[in-house]
Amino acid sequence: xxxxxxxxxxxxxDYQIKRLQDLIEEILQCCKGQASYLSSKFxxxxxxxxxxxxxxxxxxxxxxxxxxxxxxxxxxxxxxxxGLIQKEMVESIIDPKxxxxxxxxxxxxxxxxxxxxxxxxxxxxxxxxxxxxSEQRKMVLSCLEALRSGMEAVKKQRV
Amino acid sequence: xxxxxxxxxxxxxDYQIKRLQDLIEEILQCCKGQASYLSSKFxxxxxxxxxxxxxxxxxxxxxxxxxxxxxxxxxxxxxxxxGLIQKEMVESIIDPKxxxxxxxxxxxxxxxxxxxxxxxxxxxxxxxxxxxxSEQRKMVLSCLEALRSGMEAVKKQRV
DNA sequence: TATTATTGTTCATGCTGTGAAAAAAATTAG
DNA sequence: CTAATTTTTTTCACAGCATGAACAATAATA
Numbered sequence: 001x002x003x004x005x006x007x008x009x010x011x012x013x014d015y016q017i018k019r020l021q022d023l024i025e026e027i028l029q030c031c032k033g034q035a036s037y038l039s040s041k042f043x044x045x046x047x048x049x050x051x052x053x054x055x056x057x058x059x060x061x062x063x064x065x066x067x068x069x070x071x072x073x074x075x076x077x078x079x080x081x082x083g084l085i086q087k088e089m090v091e092s093i094i095d096p097k098x099x100x101x102x103x104x105x106x107x108x109x110x111x112x113x114x115x116x117x118x119x120x121x122x123x124x125x126x127x128x129x130x131x132x133x134s135e136q137r138k139m140v141l142s143c144l145e146a147l148r149s150g151m152e153a154v155k156k157q158r159v
Numbered sequence: 160x161x162x163x164x165x166x167x168x169x170x171x172x173d174y175q176i177k178r179l180q181d182l183i184e185e186i187l188q189c190c191k192g193q194a195s196y197l198s199s200k201f202x203x204x205x206x207x208x209x210x211x212x213x214x215x216x217x218x219x220x221x222x223x224x225x226x227x228x229x230x231x232x233x234x235x236x237x238x239x240x241x242g243l244i245q246k247e248m249v250e251s252i253i254d255p256k257x258x259x260x261x262x263x264x265x266x267x268x269x270x271x272x273x274x275x276x277x278x279x280x281x282x283x284x285x286x287x288x289x290x291x292x293s294e295q296r297k298m299v300l301s302c303l304e305a306l307r308s309g310m311e312a313v314k315k316q317r318v
Numbered sequence: 319t320a321t322t323a324t325t326g327t328t329c330a331t332g333c334t335g336t337g338a339a340a341a342a343a344a345t346t347a348g
Numbered sequence: 349c350t351a352a353t354t355t356t357t358t359t360c361a362c363a364g365c366a367t368g369a370a371c372a373a374t375a376a377t378a
Contacts, residue, residue, distance in 0.1 A: 016296055017284045023303040024190065029230065030310040031187055037317060045364060063326060071188070073367050078327055080365095100325040100374045124313055125176045131309035136302075137175055143295075143302035144182040150290035151189040154283055158196060204333060222357060232336055237358055239334095259343045259356045 034124065042117060044087070047072075051080045052089065052106075052114045053121075060103045062095075089113060193283065201276060203246070206231075210239045211248065211265075211273045212280075219262045221254075248272060 039046045047070070054061060054069055067077045081104060084090035089110030095101035106114060129137050198205045206229070213220060213228055226236045240263060243249040248269030254260035265273060288296050 013285065013288065014281075016288055016300060017281055019300055020284050020288060020303070021280070023300065023307055026307050027303065027310065028187070028190055030307070030314060031183065033314060034310075034317075047365065064324085072365085074326065075328080075368075076366055098325085098375070102326075121180070122173075122176055124317070125179050126172065127313045127316060128306075128309045129172065129175055129179060131312050132305060136305055139298065140302045140306055141175060141178055141182065143299045144179070144186065144306075146291060146295055147287075147299055147303075148182055148185050148189070150287045151186065151193075153290050154286045155189060155192060157286060158193075158283070198333095206334065223355090231334085233357065234337075234359080235335055257344070257356085261357075 038117070038121070042113070045083065047076075047080050048083050048087075049117065051077075051084065052110070052117065055106050055110075055114060056118060060105050062101055062103065066104070084110070197276070197280070201272070204242065206235075206239050207242050207246075208276065210236075210243065211269070211276065214265050214269075214273060215277060219264050221260055221262065225263070243269070 035046050035049075039049060042049065044052070050070060051066060054066060063074055063077045063081065066081070067074045070077070070080075081090060081092070085092065088107055090104055091107050092102040092104050095103050132140060194205050194208075198208060201208065203211070209229060210225060213225060222233055222236045222240065225240070226233045229236070229239075240249060240251070244251065247266055249263055250266050251261040251263050254262050291299060
């Protein structure tokens, strides 16, 4: 009989489930801590920081595209952008081709600040990777990739 | 000269930093999605769900211990517990040994519901692990462990 | 031209969270 | 034993995160 065998396998899996839950929870807590650290360090709310980071890849963004990238409602974006405009880090101009659209872009100060923040975040991740040796780094990245696609797969099943 | 060599190494590290950032962001998004899925499925706010899960390991909890475990202010716990009491999932009794302390415990309904939720969460994690083969599972767990301790280490440097 | 679709704002609502102040009870110092 | 201190919890004011409905302005289409 492989009843015993199956039992052992199930017990291992149950142990792994518990361990996975605990690890994910702790990692989540670390990420939350880091976000709130950056937020208080720069005195910018977390959502505004996340928004600021989007301008790294593109010069002009619209409220709609920001709402898609941050995965929040458009009305939320209005508030976030208002915060950044008040801080004079972002300015908006009306699209000359389409008066409905506001093109959002970083001010000089916004660019300076956002580059500073990008550098600090990269540095934190650099330090994190340097806690691991070269082999571990590759391994961790490929494991995270596996985890990510596993999570996406489970999400699909969930529906 | 190993200048070229160092340059190559730095480029690899920069690539890994970017990849790590992207992976972490996507995984975080998945976790957020799962939490909000459970919250709407059971019609219980996320913070209350997190609180409910604490009763798995102990029969009685105090506001103070909950605040430590959830890592939130005590005043926040008051609100969370009030929500659970209104839903008749938790009840509080005054500690006979110390009238300052309220002992919080699950009602029958609360126990039933919380066991149901625990089972569903475990099932999601089981599905996630079963997306991987046996070797990958072990690897992923040890990589998460490495990541976690790396994050803790970086957190300490941060201060 | 009239209808429909898109873009963004405003508003009401609810959840998450903090910190200061206060009330009640227990502990400790004198 | 009384007075001062500490502990536990609650209340309140505040701020941030986030949604969805309703609306106005503009553009595209029939």
